[in-house]
Amino acid sequence: MVQHTPVVGIGQKRSSPRVEAYKTFWRRLRKNKAAVVGGVLILLFVLTGIFGPFFTTGDPNATQISNKLAPPSGEHWFGTDNYGRDIFTRIIHGMGITMKVGFLSVALGGTVGVILGIFSGYYGGPLDTFIMRAMDILLAFPGILLALAIVSVLGGSLQNVIIAVGVFSVPAFARIVRGSTLTVRKLEYIDAVKALGASDARIIFKHILPNVLSPIIVQLTLRIATAVLTASGLAFLGLGAKPPTPEWGAMLNEGRAYMQQAPHLVLFPGIMIVLVVLAFNIFGDGLRDALDPKMNK
Amino acid sequence: MNSVLLEVEDLRTTFYTDDAEVKAVDGVSFVLRKGKTLGIVGESGSGKSITALSILKLLANNGKIVGGKVQFKGEDLLTYSDKKMRDIRGNAISMIFQEPMTSLNPVFTVGQQISESIMKHQNLSKKEALVKSVELLKLVGIPSPDKRVKQYPYELSGGMRQRVMIAMALACNPEILIADEPTTALDVTIQAQILRLIRDLQKRLGMSVIMITHDLGVVAETCDSVAVMYAGQVVEYSDVVTLFQQPKHPYTIGLMNSLPRHDVELEKLESIQGNVPNPKEMPLGCRFAPRCPAATDLCRREMPELMKDTEGNDIRCWIYSEKWEGEAEVIVYGEKRIAESRRTETILSD
Amino acid sequence: MTKFIVRRLLQTIPVLLGVSILVFSMMYLIPGNPAQMIAGEGASPQTIAQIEEKLGLNKPAPVQYLSYMKNVVQGDLGNSIRSGRPVADEIKARFWTTVELSFYATILAVFLGLIAGIISAVRHYTWSDVSIMLVALFGLSMPNFWFGLMLIQWFAIGPEWMPEFMKMRASGWGDDWRQLLLPVITLGTGGAAIIARMTRSSMLEVIGQDYIRTARAKGMGERVVIYRHALKNALIPVITVVGLEFGGFLGGAVLTETIFAINGMGRLTIDAIRTRDFPIVQGTVLIISFLFVFVNLLVDISYRLLNKRIDLN
Numbered sequence: 001m002v003q004h005t006p007v008v009g010i011g012q013k014r015s016s017p018r019v020e021a022y023k024t025f026w027r028r029l030r031k032n033k034a035a036v037v038g039g040v041l042i043l044l045f046v047l048t049g050i051f052g053p054f055f056t057t058g059d060p061n062a063t064q065i066s067n068k069l070a071p072p073s074g075e076h077w078f079g080t081d082n083y084g085r086d087i088f089t090r091i092i093h094g095m096g097i098t099m100k101v102g103f104l105s106v107a108l109g110g111t112v113g114v115i116l117g118i119f120s121g122y123y124g125g126p127l128d129t130f131i132m133r134a135m136d137i138l139l140a141f142p143g144i145l146l147a148l149a150i151v152s153v154l155g156g157s158l159q160n161v162i163i164a165v166g167v168f169s170v171p172a173f174a175r176i177v178r179g180s181t182l183t184v185r186k187l188e189y190i191d192a193v194k195a196l197g198a199s200d201a202r203i204i205f206k207h208i209l210p211n212v213l214s215p216i217i218v219q220l221t222l223r224i225a226t227a228v229l230t231a232s233g234l235a236f237l238g239l240g241a242k243p244p245t246p247e248w249g250a251m252l253n254e255g256r257a258y259m260q261q262a263p264h265l266v267l268f269p270g271i272m273i274v275l276v277v278l279a280f281n282i283f284g285d286g287l288r289d290a291l292d293p294k295m296n297k
Numbered sequence: 298m299n300s301v302l303l304e305v306e307d308l309r310t311t312f313y314t315d316d317a318e319v320k321a322v323d324g325v326s327f328v329l330r331k332g333k334t335l336g337i338v339g340e341s342g343s344g345k346s347i348t349a350l351s352i353l354k355l356l357a358n359n360g361k362i363v364g365g366k367v368q369f370k371g372e373d374l375l376t377y378s379d380k381k382m383r384d385i386r387g388n389a390i391s392m393i394f395q396e397p398m399t400s401l402n403p404v405f406t407v408g409q410q411i412s413e414s415i416m417k418h419q420n421l422s423k424k425e426a427l428v429k430s431v432e433l434l435k436l437v438g439i440p441s442p443d444k445r446v447k448q449y450p451y452e453l454s455g456g457m458r459q460r461v462m463i464a465m466a467l468a469c470n471p472e473i474l475i476a477d478e479p480t481t482a483l484d485v486t487i488q489a490q491i492l493r494l495i496r497d498l499q500k501r502l503g504m505s506v507i508m509i510t511h512d513l514g515v516v517a518e519t520c521d522s523v524a525v526m527y528a529g530q531v532v533e534y535s536d537v538v539t540l541f542q543q544p545k546h547p548y549t550i551g552l553m554n555s556l557p558r559h560d561v562e563l564e565k566l567e568s569i570q571g572n573v574p575n576p577k578e579m580p581l582g583c584r585f586a587p588r589c590p591a592a593t594d595l596c597r598r599e600m601p602e603l604m605k606d607t608e609g610n611d612i613r614c615w616i617y618s619e620k621w622e623g624e625a626e627v628i629v630y631g632e633k634r635i636a637e638s639r640r641t642e643t644i645l646s647d
Numbered sequence: 648m649t650k651f652i653v654r655r656l657l658q659t660i661p662v663l664l665g666v667s668i669l670v671f672s673m674m675y676l677i678p679g680n681p682a683q684m685i686a687g688e689g690a691s692p693q694t695i696a697q698i699e700e701k702l703g704l705n706k707p708a709p710v711q712y713l714s715y716m717k718n719v720v721q722g723d724l725g726n727s728i729r730s731g732r733p734v735a736d737e738i739k740a741r742f743w744t745t746v747e748l749s750f751y752a753t754i755l756a757v758f759l760g761l762i763a764g765i766i767s768a769v770r771h772y773t774w775s776d777v778s779i780m781l782v783a784l785f786g787l788s789m790p791n792f793w794f795g796l797m798l799i800q801w802f803a804i805g806p807e808w809m810p811e812f813m814k815m816r817a818s819g820w821g822d823d824w825r826q827l828l829l830p831v832i833t834l835g836t837g838g839a840a841i842i843a844r845m846t847r848s849s850m851l852e853v854i855g856q857d858y859i860r861t862a863r864a865k866g867m868g869e870r871v872v873i874y875r876h877a878l879k880n881a882l883i884p885v886i887t888v889v890g891l892e893f894g895g896f897l898g899g900a901v902l903t904e905t906i907f908a909i910n911g912m913g914r915l916t917i918d919a920i921r922t923r924d925f926p927i928v929q930g931t932v933l934i935i936s937f938l939f940v941f942v943n944l945l946v947d948i949s950y951r952l953l954n955k956r957i958d959l960n
Contacts (some may be wrong), residue, residue: 137665143898270793387865
């Protein structure tokens with residue numbers, strides 16, 4: 001780790017390093033146009049997820065067989081599906097589900113992963129070996145396979161998808177946090193704090209956690225993108241929320257059969273997934289660039 | 298042996314960052330004569346390395362040479378095309394760097410890296426180039442060169458790697474060797490060896506050397522003339538004997554005084570107060586003024602030019618100009634200097 | 648080096664054991680009695696007891712695990728509940744289809760990703776870099792099954808001028824290699840995006856290294872500097888993702904095979920999950936994971952071989 005002392009010019013006041021670091025981070029994040037766009041989009045999506053359903057007219061599950069598979073029009077912006085349900089309304093209602101799956105599963109996986117990672121990195125020894133081997137085992141199931149296996153055991157439901165995707169994200173957090181914890185633990189001041197008689201819990205919460213926060217935040221953001229993708233894949237396979245829930249992956253699954261007559265059935269839910277994942281990805285990239293000490297010049 | 302090989306005139310190099318322009322080199326001039334060694338000294342950030350990289354036009358993408366001339370045997374290198382420049386690099390002018398640990402490519406053998414240069418500039422075959430590489434390794438004092446030539450950089454120590462760098466630089470008998478802090482990253486004992494090696498090779502091959510260093514000891518040992526740089530500018534430029542016997546610029550005097558010497562009492566040892574100015578916020582007047590013990594209003598207001606003093610050396614300091622308003626006798630870091638203009642007056646009135 | 652390989656081999660043993668234990672316990676984590684499931688809904692208690700006896704389901708779990716593993720090592724993964732055929736046979740018939748698909752997808756991802764990443768790095772901050780990175784970001788953010796559906800929509804029922812083979816809707820794994828095209832593109836695009844981003848950042852990091860400046864100081868041309876001095880160093884970290892990509896494709900094949908109706912291991916898994924044919928699910932998950940662990944082992948060893956020169960300093 002290279003320590004960079006900020007260059008202080010004449011007439012400039014020095015503030016505390018943490019405030020300084022925060023200011024630098026904020027300035028860099030705002031300068032990154034893509035990250036700003038991503039952040040604004042995320043905010044918009046979250047708000048839509050919470051308040052959107054109150055603004056759409058009608059029930060996402062209201063069928064109107066006489067008007068099924070209608071192409072996009074002034075009345076039905078994104079058209080209607082095979083039961084004549086308004087796709088736009090369903091997508092707005094699905095936003096909440098997507099956000100819920102994304103945030104909850106990553107919150108779950110993140111919490112478990114961070115705890116395991118800190119324990120592993122801080123205590124080391126056999127505990128470290130054990131935790132890391134366990135993570136290796138979870139990582140041995142490639143891609144979507146782990147989540148798929150978990151859902152197949154637990155049974156398909158929204159709640160189980162959240163659990164499965166959560167477990168799927170644990171190893172990534174555990175590994176990253178372990179690495180950062182190891183780096184911080186080796187710093188001399190931790191020894192000094194220890195020598196002064198601070199308890200392990202105090203060291204972890206006061207000294208380790210704040211220092212490993214940046215990689216965690218970046219990882220949280222990027223993992224939500226992955227979580228949304230994975231969850232939509234599971235739903236597409238019919239292993240997520242059951243119909244008629246307006247989950248986007250499930251909508252793709254249902255609409256697939258009508259793709260030739262009415263491509264809008266698969267077009268719009270897919271575009272929405274791309275937008276949400278894209279927003280989290282570019283925001284995560286931006287956060288990482290803004291927090292990366294290597295770029296700190 | 299007084300022929301001028303390289304003449305740098307008023308060189309200016311600027312770096313462009315997102316929010317600022319940094320004038321890393323701002324009006325540097327000096328002359329390198331055949332077979333001689335020129336030292337460029339200064340603290341880190343004084344622009345000495347950038348000066349060297351500018352001569353070879355090896356700047357990073359955001360750096361640009363915005364003015365001046367680099368006359369090599371009467372031709373301005375700054376007007377050269379990329380292609381012509383590549384024929385100069387590693388051939389007529391070559392360079393070695395501060396960090397031997399990272400300056401060699403880890404995925405190629407020593408031999409491959411030396412041969413590459415030979416093959417490019419001398420049109421030799423791979424085999425011939427390899428034979429020459431072994432000779433070069435021998436020349437720079439590497440034991441069992443025929444074995445070493447097949448090794449990768451990670452198999453060599455820092456000192457060995459710097460010798461390999463030197464071998465690589467000498468591969469095409471350059472007329473000028475630019476050595477950018479060649480010993481800084483090495484152990485003290487190895488430092489002396491490398492310096493001796495450079496000096497010996499210079500004598501044998503008759504090349505000129507530009508020695509870039511922050512270490513006045515290295516200057517005293519190797520150089521014929523010296524340019525002292527501060528904040529992107531040359532502040533004093535003279536032959537090495539004059540510089541050490543009678544340094545004129547307050548910064549140079551300060552540097553000299555920070556050297557431990559046998560003939561000076563320890564309590565007189567003083568180091569220069571303050572820091573190098575932030576390149577984004579250069580002082581308006583003389584760049585050394587904020588740290589200079591003799592600075593006057595004039596110094597803070599106006600930047601002095603590089604002027605010839607009565608002995609024909611270059612100096613960038615108001616004390617030695619006719620505009621000087623301060624005392625005739627100036628005490629800088631405990632050393633007395635006579636203001637040039639006043640001295641001329643006194644001579645006249647005598 | 649031998650020491651490293653031995654250590655790395657030893658490390659995979661607990662991983663393989665852990666994977667097999669997890670896969671084995673799937674059977675016990677699912678709600679309901681496995682014997683009941685095999686026997687079917689209306690089976691009598693006697694039949695269920697018989698099945699339990701026959702499969703050793705009444706023995707303690709560790710004993711069952713040992714006999715399960717003994718069978719696995721001998722190539723016996725149990726029998727499918729639906730068809731009654733050995734799981735190993737069902738997988739064998741589909742194994743190469745999935746591996747082939749993943750393999751070609753990996754080739755595509757590496758090929759596309761490297762080219763895009765190098766161009767991006769060499770021309771960084773120009774419009775070509777920006778647009779390549781934008782496309783990569785989209786590639787990364789797109790659910791590949793949706794991309795596949797779009798491709799089908801576009802090609803199979805797309806414009807007239809489209810060549811016939813592009814419209815070939817893979818109905819099963821045909822004899823025509825051109826049927827591979829869309830599935831491989833579908834599967835490989837996301838990986839290409841990851842490799843492109845990785846190559847770019849790796850290249851940019853290498854281009855900033857001192858030894859690149861040395862190469863320039865020797866008078867080497869830009870081409871030599873980039874493709875000889877920089878690329879060789881930049882590729883080393885990229886190799887590590889290739890193994891991960893291949894594994895990811897093995898898993899991701901589940902979705903691709905579903906939309907293209909390819910009869911591979913992925914589709915077998917999904918069908919088995921839908922019909923609650925757990926011996927099959929266990930079998931495919933086990934085989935895919937073992938394969939993944941093995942590929943990563945190879946990648947780690949080759950990385951180490953290549954990286955030896957850098958690691959030791």
